[in-house]
Amino acid sequence: MLINDLSAHINAYDEAIKTAVGRVINSGWLVLGPEVKQFEQSFADYIGVAHCISLANGTDAIELALRALDVEKGDKVATIANAGMYTTTAMLAIGAVPFFLDVDLSSHNVTLLEVERALAAGVKAVVATHLYGLAVPEIEAIAELCARRGVPLLEDCAQAHGASVNGRRVGSFGDAASFSFYPTKNLGALGDGGAVVTGRKAVAEKVARLRQYGWTAKYQVEVSGARNSRLDEMQAAILSVFLPDLDSTNDRRRAIAAQYSAEITHRSVQLPAQGGPEYVAHLYVVRSARRDALRAHLREMDIAAEIHYPIPDYRQPVFGTRFETVCLENTECLSREVLTLPCYPEMTDAQVGQVIAAVNEWQP
Numbered sequence: 001m002l003i004n005d006l007s008a009h010i011n012a013y014d015e016a017i018k019t020a021v022g023r024v025i026n027s028g029w030l031v032l033g034p035e036v037k038q039f040e041q042s043f044a045d046y047i048g049v050a051h052c053i054s055l056a057n058g059t060d061a062i063e064l065a066l067r068a069l070d071v072e073k074g075d076k077v078a079t080i081a082n083a084g085m086y087t088t089t090a091m092l093a094i095g096a097v098p099f100f101l102d103v104d105l106s107s108h109n110v111t112l113l114e115v116e117r118a119l120a121a122g123v124k125a126v127v128a129t130h131l132y133g134l135a136v137p138e139i140e141a142i143a144e145l146c147a148r149r150g151v152p153l154l155e156d157c158a159q160a161h162g163a164s165v166n167g168r169r170v171g172s173f174g175d176a177a178s179f180s181f182y183p184t185k186n187l188g189a190l191g192d193g194g195a196v197v198t199g200r201k202a203v204a205e206k207v208a209r210l211r212q213y214g215w216t217a218k219y220q221v222e223v224s225g226a227r228n229s230r231l232d233e234m235q236a237a238i239l240s241v242f243l244p245d246l247d248s249t250n251d252r253r254r255a256i257a258a259q260y261s262a263e264i265t266h267r268s269v270q271l272p273a274q275g276g277p278e279y280v281a282h283l284y285v286v287r288s289a290r291r292d293a294l295r296a297h298l299r300e301m302d303i304a305a306e307i308h309y310p311i312p313d314y315r316q317p318v319f320g321t322r323f324e325t326v327c328l329e330n331t332e333c334l335s336r337e338v339l340t341l342p343c344y345p346e347m348t349d350a351q352v353g354q355v356i357a358a359v360n361e362w363q364p
């Protein structure tokens, strides 16, 4: 069993995808046309914000959002270190300096206390990542604190399309939010894609310039730090096919996660903190002190399990000794213990049962 089965997903939408792609081909308008405009409007409405600017991928979305929030070379920016290095990569592109935050052991997410530590250290911006599809439990308090201090908050929602807190979708709490539409995401294209959403008009306008060479008018470059980063018309048309089903595919993911949480009963396997609407089950991540042995056991049972993520950002080889004094206790512990089980909407009930049985049968 795979960790994800994109061909099952694509097959389920075969006709609708072909119709959407055919429409784009016949129109002859391939970049920044009506499909992009329509998707941006629908996605902004879905999240509950005024603006959506689609981009080539989620890493660009983080980088361009930070640039639009006036983060510059040398500025300190807060981020967690257990989210696969994407935010840190975006910061490195700007020349910003990561200020690493520890996470809560049970939610795997950033805490208000850690954000307070970052603000005391003088960060220019805070990135809050809704990891594994779980909304940061304290996101409302974090947004309020950042607003009070005048420090911009960027929500990274690449793993949490559709999660909500008290009736508000993630992506609507901060000054801006980044999304990825990488194919395996809860809302994924058939290639790369991303977006920034924001309620702030000036931020939206700046991102729109940054995604297209820094143009304020055709061939007139006024903004530095720009590039070419555009979602193309075909991907936008395909995303418009998937978006209306996002809530129902999220429900299916949640149901699988709930079944895992009810039926996995192994003493050496810790199950994740569950949410209701706060959790869209992008990844179902368990913990075990004998994680590698559990993974090997599952592989023997022909079940793929992955590690998200094995190396804290500050330990990445690219940094050499730069962050050798940084050691975040919970982040370190999780990097040794986390294991992701298959959890995607097209899984059959039989496959879900197979994963549960395989974990419960494990003899550490």
Ligand SMILES: Cc1ncc(COP(=O)(O)O)c(C=O)c1O
Pocket (backbone or CB within 6 Å): 057, 058, 059, 060, 083, 084, 086, 087, 129, 156, 158, 159, 179, 180, 181, 182, 192, 193, 194
């Ligand atoms: C939390 C998080 N942020 C950012 C990204 C970057 O998105 P992309 O791969 O589209 O650049 C990803 C995913 O890949 C992600 O999981």
